[in-house]
Amino acid sequence: MWGDKNKDPSIYIHRIATNPDFRGQNLVKKLIHWANEYGNNKGLKYIRxxxxxxxxxxxxxxxxxxxxxxxxxxxxxxxxxPEHNHWGEVCYFQKAII
Incomplete structure (x- = not known):
């Protein structure tokens, strides 16, 4: 999916879905916080x-x-x-691990 960028030491997050009963609890923000700490401890450069x-x-x-x-x-x-990758354009996002 990421081509040559797969060579960069990164953590990849795929398929975020939130049960409607849990919306509004900032779960994605908490996931990103965890990914940043994990990546920092593992010497990774990016969250993708x-x-x-x-x-x-x-x-x-x-x-x-x-x-x-x-x-x-x-x-x-x-x-x-996965099937959903056949449906159209893919949007790519990256955040530096700090």
Whole structure:
């Protein structure tokens, strides 16, 4: 999914979903905090996420959490990847571990 960038020492977060009963509890923010601590302890450089579909609200939400929106790309060979990766453009996000 990340091509040559897979060589960078990073932690990847995939498929964030929140049960509606737990919305509003800042669970994604807590997940990012955990990922930053874990990555820092392991000597990693980045927290990376990707999501399928161009959702400007979601892009803004991740940017507010400190992620840089790296742009979109259609995966040319999605064989072997989960079904949702065949649906369209993938948005890429990256945050430096501090």
């Amino acid at each position: 996420m990707d999501t399928v579909g161009l959702d400007t609200g979601l892009i803004g939400h991740y940017e507010k959490l400190g992620f840089e929106f790296l742009g979109t790309k259609r995966i040319e060979d999605a064989n072997g990847l």
